[in-house]
Structures are given as C-alpha cells and as structure tokens.
Amino acid sequence: MQPCPVGSPSTAVVNRWYRAHARDLPWRSTTPWGVLVSEFMLQQTPVPRVIPYWTTWMDCWPTPAGLAHATPAAVIRAWGTLGYPRRATRLHEAARTISNAYGGEVPDTYENLIALPGVGDYTANAVLAFAFHKRTTVLDVNVRRVISRAWRGEQHPPAHLTTIERALADSLVPTTPHAASTWAAASMELGAVLCTTTNPQCTACPLTDTCAWNTAGQPKSTHTTRRQPTYTGSDRQERGRILALLRAHDTLTAAALEKDATNPEQHIRARDSLLADGLIATTGRHLHLP
Numbered sequence: 001m002q003p004c005p006v007g008s009p010s011t012a013v014v015n016r017w018y019r020a021h022a023r024d025l026p027w028r029s030t031t032p033w034g035v036l037v038s039e040f041m042l043q044q045t046p047v048p049r050v051i052p053y054w055t056t057w058m059d060c061w062p063t064p065a066g067l068a069h070a071t072p073a074a075v076i077r078a079w080g081t082l083g084y085p086r087r088a089t090r091l092h093e094a095a096r097t098i099s100n101a102y103g104g105e106v107p108d109t110y111e112n113l114i115a116l117p118g119v120g121d122y123t124a125n126a127v128l129a130f131a132f133h134k135r136t137t138v139l140d141v142n143v144r145r146v147i148s149r150a151w152r153g154e155q156h157p158p159a160h161l162t163t164i165e166r167a168l169a170d171s172l173v174p175t176t177p178h179a180a181s182t183w184a185a186a187s188m189e190l191g192a193v194l195c196t197t198t199n200p201q202c203t204a205c206p207l208t209d210t211c212a213w214n215t216a217g218q219p220k221s222t223h224t225t226r227r228q229p230t231y232t233g234s235d236r237q238e239r240g241r242i243l244a245l246l247r248a249h250d251t252l253t254a255a256a257l258e259k260d261a262t263n264p265e266q267h268i269r270a271r272d273s274l275l276a277d278g279l280i281a282t283t284g285r286h287l288h289l290p
C-alpha cells in the first residue's frame with residue numbers, strides 16, 4: 001500500500017493559525033496613518049523596540065496633519081534611538097505630502113503610495129494590505145524565508161529577490177482581498193515567530209508536515225544569509241552619539257561635540273553626513289537639531 005500523500009503547504013492553513021495565534025500588536029487595529037507610521041519604524045527595527053515609540057508617536061501626532069506641523073527638531077527628538085533617523089525626516093516629508101496633496105488621508109493606491117517620500121515597493125504593498133485590505137503581494141525577509149522553506153525546500157532565500165521568487169509569491173496570494181491581506185500578515189508572523197532564521201520551531205508550525213524543507217530533513221542551504229554590518233565602531237554609531245548629544249543639549253560647539261569622539265576623522269565624516277542629510281544644522285560655530 002502507498003503511504004498517504006503528504007500534501008502541499010497551504011496559505012489557508014497559515015491563515016487559520018494566524019487567526020488563533022497572532023500577537024496583539026497596536027498597529028493591527030489602527031488607522032491607515034498608524035499603519036504607515038509602523039511600517040516606517042519597522043523597516044530596520046524589531047517589533048519590541050518599536051512598540052513604545054509607535055505608541056508615543058501616535059499620541060503626539062495621531063494624524064498626518066499633526067506631524068506635518070511639527071518642527072524637524074521635534075520629529076528627530078521623538079525618533080529617539082530607533083536608528084536610521086533619515087526615516088524620521090522622510091516620514092515627516094510624507095506627512096506633509098499627505099496633508100497637502102491628499103487632504104490629510106493616506107492614499108490607497110500603489111501609484112500614490114510609492115510616490116511618497118520614504119515609501120518603497122514593500123511599504124506601499126504593506127500599507128495596501130494592512131490598512132486597506134487590498135489584494136497584493138507583500139514580501140519582506142520573513143515572508144521570503146517562509147516561502148523559501150515551505151514551498152521551495154530551501155533553508156534561506158537568495159540574497160536578492162529573484163523573478164522566480166516573485167512569481168511564486170504572486171501565485172500564492174489568495175484570491176479574495178480579505179484572505180490575501182490575512183495571508184500577508186500571517187506569513188510575516190510565521191516567519192517572525194516560528195520560522196526564524198536560526199532554530200525554527202517546526203514542531204509548533206502549522207506547516208510542519210507539508211513544508212518542503214522540513215520534510216526533506218532540513219538540508220543546508222545553497223544560499224548564505226546576509227550579515228548585518230557591525231554597529232560598534234561604525235559611522236552609524238558615531239552619528240547616533242552626535243544626535244544623542246544634540247537631543248540632550250539644545251546646542252553645542254563643534255569642539256564640544258568632538259571632545260569624546262574615539263576617532264576624529266570618523267567624527268567629522270559622521271557630522272558632515274548628518275549635516276548633508278538635514279538631521280542637524282549649524283548656526284555660527286554651534287550645531288543643533290534643525
């Protein structure tokens with residue numbers, strides 16, 4: 001007698017699991033603006049660090065119009081230590097565009113979303129799915145890993161998105177907008193909490209018996225994962241140190257800012273890049289938030 005067919009991984013199974021196990025994250029029951037803010041913050045920062053910042057941000061600026069009227073200094077201050085602070089100024093610019101061009105309402109088309117400052121393909125699709133429950137393909141690193149393992153039998157996806165991956169992801173999106181937007185959130189959740197880069201929890205996974213990689217015995221990947229650049233000693237760390245000082249002191253001389261820098265050349269490079277990005281400004285010999 002033939003063994004029972006194992007079956008294929010199913011998006012409906014993942015959606016069912018999500019409805020029973022989804023984390024209660026504040027941006028899952030909010031306005032389109034709240035979704036957009038969360039997507040900016042989550043671009044390079046993990047969920048637990050984002051939650052308190054998102055909550056405070058939405059208390060201060062519950063609408064795009066509120067943020068549009070804030071000063072750049074207030075916005076950079078509120079971004080705190082979330083990292084990659086250009087995201088804060090881009091979100092500020094996006095809020096102004098939404099206020100001026102869209103009557104204060106986050107737009108609900110891909111063309112208008114992708115035209116906003118700081119919004120790329122991923123963010124535009126994520127907002128369409130999570131804020132407007134539209135049928136679209138949302139592909140972040142977590143979703144790519146789930147699809148790579150469960151459907152393709154590969155431990156890790158390629159370093160860069162391929163057309164084959166994209167086509168497979170498009171083909172998996174459920175037909176109805178409701179199921180499609182649930183799949184966007186569910187596949188991301190599965191990748192974030194169970195199908196993690198190392199030590200995936202396959203025994204707790206709803207796809208454990210159908211996942212191509214798990215049922216093949218978890219073979220080592222032909223692709224390697226991308227390494228995060230080291231933060232300690234980087235220009236990024238020096239930029240963070242300068243911004244922290246200028247958040248704490250309204251204004252400092254260039255000499256005071258440089259005083260505790262570990263590498264003077266790196267300090268100048270970091271300071272000049274912050275000036276070029278519009279994250280700090282000068283008045284005479286003093287530096288301050290813009």
Ligand code: SF4
Nearest residue numbers: 195202205208211214
């Ligand atoms: S069975 Fe394991 S590898 Fe496969 S999707 Fe689930 S957590 Fe990921």
